[in-house]
Amino acid sequence: MRDTRTFPHEPESVPAARRFxxxxxxxxxAHTLEAVELMVSELATNCIRHTNSEFDLTIIRNGSxxxxxxxxxxxxxxAMRSPKPTDASGRGLKIVDTLSARWGxxxxxxxxxxxxxxxxxxxxxxGEPSRA
Numbered sequence: 001m002r003d004t005r006t007f008p009h010e011p012e013s014v015p016a017a018r019r020f021x022x023x024x025x026x027x028x029x030a031h032t033l034e035a036v037e038l039m040v041s042e043l044a045t046n047c048i049r050h051t052n053s054e055f056d057l058t059i060i061r062n063g064s065x066x067x068x069x070x071x072x073x074x075x076x077x078x079a080m081r082s083p084k085p086t087d088a089s090g091r092g093l094k095i096v097d098t099l100s101a102r103w104g105x106x107x108x109x110x111x112x113x114x115x116x117x118x119x120x121x122x123x124x125x126x127g128e129p130s131r132a
Contacts, residue, residue, distance in 0.1 A: 004058040009048060017044040017057050021068065024059040025121075028066070032121040035099045036068060042092035043070035043115055046078060053112065064121045073112035077105055 003024045007013035021040045022033055040057065047055040051074035058069040078093060096103050100117035107113050 001061045002058065004056055006054055006056050007044070007047075008054050009052060011048060013055070014041055014044045014048060017041070020057060021059055025061065025066065028121045032066070032119060035119055036066065039096045039099055039117055039119075040068060040070075042095050043068070043117075046070075046092055046115070047072050050074070050076065050078070051112075065118065066121055067116060067118045069114045069116040071108070071112060071114040073108075073110075075111070077107070077113065078115060 001024075005017075005020050007017055017040050018037050021036050025033060025036060028036070044055070044057065047053075047070055051072045053073040055070055055072040058067075058071070060067040060069070093103075096115075096117050100119050103115070103117035105113055105115050
């Protein structure tokens with residue numbers, strides 16, 4: 001199963017992207033849905049904060065394996081930061097790194113990039129997937 005939706009470059013797209021992801025993954029475990037919802041929120045927020053383009057959110061499910069991709073058409077490569085406890089932002093990719101089994105960034109041939117993560121809906125509590 002694969003489903004993609006395009007979201008405009010506006011703050012309202014963050015909760016809309018969360019709703020889209022949880023709707024597509026209806027029937028997944030509560031742990032998985034909570035983790036996906038949080039990670040989608042972080043990726044969508046990054047698309048709004050750090051680009052000037054709309055973005056696509058793609059959900060791919062193959063059995064218990066779930067891959068989520070956020071694609072934008074802006075330049076730059078996101079990098080995990082080490083924010084200070086008093087910093088108001090900079091934790092998004094750390095959250096994705098903690099909750100996902102794997103994640104990465106793939107540049108697009110034409111322009112932009114896709115930030116993706118994978119998670120398994122095998123009943124493991126969120127935040128405790130096996131690393132591959």
